[in-house]
Amino acid sequence: MHPEQSSYFRRFESLCHPKSVFALKRPLVLIYLVDGARPDVMRELVDSGDLPNIRREIVEPGTFRIATSCFPSTTGPAYLPFLTGCFPGTINIPGIRWLDKAAYHRKRWARESFRSYCGYEAAYFNADIPKERPTLHELFDRPFNIFSMITRGVPQGHDLTARVKSGLYLRAHLRHKWEPVDHASHQHLMLGLDQDPEFIFAVFPGVDAYSHLNHPRHEEVLTAYRFVDFSVGQVVEKLKRLGRWDDTLLLLTSDHGLSATHRHFDLALFLQKRGMKTLFYPLVWKKNPAASVMISGNAMGHVYCLNGKSGAALQGEELPRALNSVWEELLQREEVDFVAWRGNGQSYEIAASRGRATIIRHPQGLTYHPRTGDPFGLGELAAPMNLQEALAATFHSEYPDALVQIEQLFACSRAGDLAVSAKVGYDLREAYEWPEHHSSHGSLHREHMMVPLLYNQTGWDERPARTTDVFNTVLKWSGKPTLENTDGQSLC
Numbered sequence: 001m002h003p004e005q006s007s008y009f010r011r012f013e014s015l016c017h018p019k020s021v022f023a024l025k026r027p028l029v030l031i032y033l034v035d036g037a038r039p040d041v042m043r044e045l046v047d048s049g050d051l052p053n054i055r056r057e058i059v060e061p062g063t064f065r066i067a068t069s070c071f072p073s074t075t076g077p078a079y080l081p082f083l084t085g086c087f088p089g090t091i092n093i094p095g096i097r098w099l100d101k102a103a104y105h106r107k108r109w110a111r112e113s114f115r116s117y118c119g120y121e122a123a124y125f126n127a128d129i130p131k132e133r134p135t136l137h138e139l140f141d142r143p144f145n146i147f148s149m150i151t152r153g154v155p156q157g158h159d160l161t162a163r164v165k166s167g168l169y170l171r172a173h174l175r176h177k178w179e180p181v182d183h184a185s186h187q188h189l190m191l192g193l194d195q196d197p198e199f200i201f202a203v204f205p206g207v208d209a210y211s212h213l214n215h216p217r218h219e220e221v222l223t224a225y226r227f228v229d230f231s232v233g234q235v236v237e238k239l240k241r242l243g244r245w246d247d248t249l250l251l252l253t254s255d256h257g258l259s260a261t262h263r264h265f266d267l268a269l270f271l272q273k274r275g276m277k278t279l280f281y282p283l284v285w286k287k288n289p290a291a292s293v294m295i296s297g298n299a300m301g302h303v304y305c306l307n308g309k310s311g312a313a314l315q316g317e318e319l320p321r322a323l324n325s326v327w328e329e330l331l332q333r334e335e336v337d338f339v340a341w342r343g344n345g346q347s348y349e350i351a352a353s354r355g356r357a358t359i360i361r362h363p364q365g366l367t368y369h370p371r372t373g374d375p376f377g378l379g380e381l382a383a384p385m386n387l388q389e390a391l392a393a394t395f396h397s398e399y400p401d402a403l404v405q406i407e408q409l410f411a412c413s414r415a416g417d418l419a420v421s422a423k424v425g426y427d428l429r430e431a432y433e434w435p436e437h438h439s440s441h442g443s444l445h446r447e448h449m450m451v452p453l454l455y456n457q458t459g460w461d462e463r464p465a466r467t468t469d470v471f472n473t474v475l476k477w478s479g480k481p482t483l484e485n486t487d488g489q490s491l492c
């Protein structure tokens with residue numbers, strides 16, 4: 001046989017060999033973002049046999065673990081860790097609503113002065129992500145999106161629900177019926193599998209929406225979990241039929257937990273009634289406001305003091321002074337869990353009715369020092385901790401990842417002078433909120449911060465995980481280079 005012929009034959013043979021067919025296949029990463037899914041509810045439903053497909057296809061051959069989300073633990077900003085590997089503060093999107101104090105001081109009502117992604121300004125979300133922070137959609141060749149607002153890098157035609165989203169969401173919001181949205185998510189996911197996907201980010205909003213309307217364990221919420229399970233069953237069956245399942249990483253996770261809300265405390269009206277003219281959504285076109293309140297997930301709020309001469313953030317004791325008589329009253333409110341703000345130099349102050357503490361940034365890491373009390377219940381943590389050590393030291397506490405989360409939030413120039421975190425059972429927004437929220441999230445409490453992290457793989461690093469770790473994990477698992485300049489590290 002001629003040498004060329006033989007090499008041609010070998011090539012042809014290798015193309016037909018089962019091993020090479022395998023090599024020709026492209027790995028697929030599929031992320032099920034079950035918005036608002038709580039790890040404990042998910043665990044109970046898996047154990048009770050209510051989620052048989054998730055159990056059989058993901059948990060039994062793979063892993064069920066928990067991870068920390070970010071502060072504020074709220075939809076939108078809390079999708080950023082998965083899709084950019086960064087905390088919301090790193091991306092300069094510190095909440096679902098924010099004000100940029102410096103921009104507001106300079107220009108008042110300019111486009112970059114304030115934002116609410118709950119309304120028409122949601123369209124700015126992609127442009128607000130800094131250009132130098134690529135999304136997973138920009139790093140995969142054939143990415144697809146279903147219902148996420150982060151679509152930067154999604155090619156034309158690959159945002160599978162782009163045309164139906166606003167209509168479906170509006171109808172669901174008005175009728176309090178979210179099944180059609182979850183069903184559409186599943187249908188588009190099934191259709192997306194026919195388009196040779198490499199990466200799919202699919203949002204199922206039913207668990208979150210029904211939790212807000214009821215409570216996190218309401219029958220309608222559990223039905224929404226069961227629908228996700230039905231979807232997983234259908235999707236895995238189809239991937240097996242297509243011969244792609246063995247090369248699929250299926251991750252099922254959430255952006256935040258949720259807790260039942262028994263009472264609302266309107267933080268903006270609280271300041272307003274005490275003589276501080278307050279700018280808040282939707283009433284943002286006020287002249288000469290003294291303060292602004294921007295609420296996220298309803299259990300977290302940024303407070304901006306606006307009557308200073310410059311747009312600079314207040315630090316240290318400037319803040320209690322600026323809020324004057326309101327300060328003590330705010331701390332003593334039963335709805336307020338704690339407040340946090342920038343200290344002098346590289347430090348952060350935490351205050352609650354149960355006392356004050358300080359977080360200090362040293363060159364070697366973060367430390368935590370109770371002063372007149374221990375608002376996070378962590379005790380003295382005097383040895384500087386790196387990102388991973390600071391997570392490990394707080395992972396099982398009531399405030400998981402508190403040190404790193406406070407720092408990332410205030411690293412952001414758009415974060416408030418003060419961040420207010422509500423106690424579990426309460427939230428911080430009542431006026432202009434329809435329908436009434438019967439569940440909330442957004443706070444730094446573990447009820448809102450812990451999310452399930454399920455995947456059909458084993459043997460990954462068992463250290464405490466953050467949702468920011470998912471980004472580099474997905475890249476590494478797919479054989480792509482990981483990015484160093486993020487807030488997470490690969491788990492695989």
Ligand SMILES: [Zn+2]
Nearest residue numbers: 035036075255
């Ligand atoms: Zn959410």
